[in-house]
Amino acid sequence: MEIPLPILAALSGAVAGGIVSLLVARRKRREEASLRHLQRQIEELYGPLYGLIQFGTAITEIEWQRLPKESRDENGRPKDEQGGQVIRFFREHYYLPLNNQIIELIRTKLYLLASDPIPDSFTNFIRHAAQLGFQTDVRLPDAGWNSACAI
Numbered sequence: 001m002e003i004p005l006p007i008l009a010a011l012s013g014a015v016a017g018g019i020v021s022l023l024v025a026r027r028k029r030r031e032e033a034s035l036r037h038l039q040r041q042i043e044e045l046y047g048p049l050y051g052l053i054q055f056g057t058a059i060t061e062i063e064w065q066r067l068p069k070e071s072r073d074e075n076g077r078p079k080d081e082q083g084g085q086v087i088r089f090f091r092e093h094y095y096l097p098l099n100n101q102i103i104e105l106i107r108t109k110l111y112l113l114a115s116d117p118i119p120d121s122f123t124n125f126i127r128h129a130a131q132l133g134f135q136t137d138v139r140l141p142d143a144g145w146n147s148a149c150a151i
Contacts, residue, residue: 037112040112041112041113041114044109044112045105045109045112045113048105049102049105049106052098052101052102052105053102055098056095056098059090059094059095059098062090063086063087063090063094066086066090067083067086067087071083088136091132091136092136095132096132096133096136099125099128099129099132099133100129102125102129103125103126103129106122106125106126
């Protein structure tokens with residue numbers, strides 16, 4: 001029994017069309033999954049991180065208004081004890097809690113990153129936050145140690 005050519009052509013076209021359709025649908029699902037992942041990264045990690053960074057920038061501007069450039073030395077450190085109190089206030093009430101929020105965000109949303117190794121910017125920030133926390137929490141006698149570890 002021989003299959004007529006028009007029927008064979010129709011069957012071949014249907015099979016080829018089905019395969020192409022399957023491949024297009026599979027590709028579309030991968031693209032949609034990738035898009036959903038990007039959306040989650042923005043909503044759960046990068047968006048909140050950007051907001052916290054913007055808040056930190058605003059706090060820094062307020063700190064510089066409270067302790068202007070002329071009240072600081074060439075390294076940005078306060079020239080007197082009153083300036084030191086202003087800096088400690090901002091560290092303890094704003095920068096340390098803000099840093100802790102950023103670290104918690106990184107810690108809990110790390111799985112959303114596209115790459116396996118933690119980005120250098122995240123590692124550098126965690127190091128900076130730890131150093132700032134240590135300098136604020138530990139009151140060592142001034143033997144040049146704090147200035148050697150200045151941020």
